[in-house]
Amino acid sequence: MRETKSKYAILGMLSIEPMSGYDIKKEIQESISYFWAESYGQIYPVLKSLVAEKLVTKTVQKGAGKPDRHVYSLTERGRKELRAWLAEGASMPKVERNEMLLKLFFGEEVAVSVNIRHVEEFRELQRVLLEKYKAIEKELKATCADNPNAPYWLMTVRYGQQIRQALLDWCDETLTKLNKMVKAAGDKH
Amino acid sequence: MRETKSKYAILGMLSIEPMSGYDIKKEIQESISYFWAESYGQIYPVLKSLVAEKLVTKTVQKGAGKPDRHVYSLTERGRKELRAWLAEGASMPKVERNEMLLKLFFGEEVAVSVNIRHVEEFRELQRVLLEKYKAIEKELKATCADNPNAPYWLMTVRYGQQIRQALLDWCDETLTKLNKMVKAAGDKH
DNA sequence: CCTACTATATATCTTCGTGATATATAACTC
DNA sequence: GAGTTATATATCACGAAGATATATAGTAGG
Known part of the structure; x- marks a missing residue:
């Protein structure tokens, strides 16, 4: 299974409210972009593996004309996983190339x-x-x-x-x- | 050819004095590690391409027992390339994940x-x-x-x-x- | 004396993350 | 009606990080 910090950033966003992959990208941009970034290249594969791990559930909203919205919601297991990660020691930032x-x-x-x-x-x-x-x-x-x-x-x-x-x-x-x-x-x- | 910032970090280090790949790693660690890092996975391939571009020359010092030292020196073309890059606008740092x-x-x-x-x-x-x-x-x-x-x-x-x-x-x-x-x-x- | 660790030295592989791109549609503007 | 912007999912190529493989010599400790 994909083990990456992106997983927890996404779980965290879903802990605030259910969202689509597109929403997650936008929300991250608007709230934590000064210390965190995620690209679609990570978001979509991670969401897939989160469903497989039963940490989130997926519901499809038929888009009125627009593409269908795949909305993901945190499960109780997902919230537990998030809290467990929050309690762990944080790894220190690596050098930021300037x-x-x-x-x-x-x-x-x-x-x-x-x-x-x-x-x-x-x-x-x-x-x-x-x-x-x-x-x-x-x-x-x-x-x-x-x-x-x-x-x-x-x-x-x-x-x-x-x-x-x-x-x-x-x-x-x-x-x-x-x-x-x-x-x-x-x-x- | 490999287009990467690592190229200029390495050219810059060689502008100070001729070094081996191993030296470059150590020197970067000791001088600019708070804003720059390079791994061997970048250094050795880049050095190879720099030789191909004639921006550096390679001389092999027979090691007394130890592995041979491959020492790289900046050419005049290399110094010109470095200066041209130094004169260009610097790209701004991307978000540092924290x-x-x-x-x-x-x-x-x-x-x-x-x-x-x-x-x-x-x-x-x-x-x-x-x-x-x-x-x-x-x-x-x-x-x-x-x-x-x-x-x-x-x-x-x-x-x-x-x-x-x-x-x-x-x-x-x-x-x-x-x-x-x-x-x-x-x-x- | 032998073992383990550290330093020197080159090289490669896997995995992660970024940015670009492909595809599709609706709404809005000119 | 043409072009741009916003919504939306998905994948690929490439750069970069970290771990590992390989080899040798000196040194410290049991």
């Missing part, structure tokens, strides 16, 4: 201005993401105040904010250093 | 104490990593003061420090919230 940092590490090979451009582009992304996470926090507080999940969801949003803010600070610090290098030596190459 | 956060997101399904344990374990890892990065910064400043790469290397180390510190802060903030939840409701389940 291309911008790789370029900066070899930065001496090119002009300082090139490195400045990389950091500026990275900074812009962090700024946009931080704005987005702040908007999500606001919306969560407004619409889910009585949802028992809300405190946990807010914690994960704060995680995203904290990282983006730290990276913004790093960008500013780094740009200051790079600009000093331009002034000190003139732009080499 | 299992601890996934568990926390579904935290309502289990006891608060379980969530506290996850955050505490995560916090300990951040603490250890931050210490490590501080030690690396110290060592870099001591031993590479006159190396022209040093300013860039220090910037990437600062990146690691900044993230770890932000995550430590997030852990503390989150643990405070979780402890309040325990007190407020009693440990459910």
Whole structure:
């Protein structure tokens, strides 16, 4: 049987409410995309194996014209499996490949201005993401105040904010250093 | 030909000095492991294709007893290729899957104490990593003061420090919230 | 003295995850 | 009525991670 973390991400989504594969993709995108992603290449095969393991059940809703909706619901066994996994120790994140940092590490090979451009582009992304996470926090507080999940969801949003803010600070610090290098030596190459 | 970012990470390492595949793995581990990783499964095939593209040359040093060392050196064409890639825009990092956060997101399904344990374990890892990065910064400043790469290397180390510190802060903030939840409701389940 | 572990060194295989693509239809816009 | 967007399922190719195989030499411990 397919043993992957995707399994638990999907079980977790179905623990909130029954959904189709398409819904799962969209929900993940809209709720936990800043620390988790799933592609159809995983979702559909995993759903198939979850049915085989009787952790979810599948019902087909005849689509009015649209393709049929295959809606999956968590079974009691599924919920037990999810809880067992939640209780286990979490494996720590592996290194996140960062291309911008790789370029900066070899930065001496090119002009300082090139490195400045990389950091500026990275900074812009962090700024946009931080704005987005702040908007999500606001919306969560407004619409889910009585949802028992809300405190946990807010914690994960704060995680995203904290990282983006730290990276913004790093960008500013780094740009200051790079600009000093331009002034000190003139732009080499 | 194999088109992958590993190619440029390897070219970059060889731009510092000629190395064997084994050396490359070790050097990456010791210098950029907090934002980049390579496995032998990538290194050896990529080295083969780099030779075919004449971006590196291979010389075999007869090992005194030990297996022969296949040492790869960057060619002028290789250095040009590296610089061209460094000048291109960097693709932004994709989502880093974080299992601890996934568990926390579904935290309502289990006891608060379980969530506290996850955050505490995560916090300990951040603490250890931050210490490590501080030690690396110290060592870099001591031993590479006159190396022209040093300013860039220090910037990437600062990146690691900044993230770890932000995550430590997030852990503390989150643990405070979780402890309040325990007190407020009693440990459910 | 022999065993086990560690370091050096190259190479391959399996499995997982991502992104792209194929297929199909309804609704909406121009 | 043509083109775009949203809904919806499904599969494939390729990159990347981790484990394993193979080989040798030095060192530490019983």
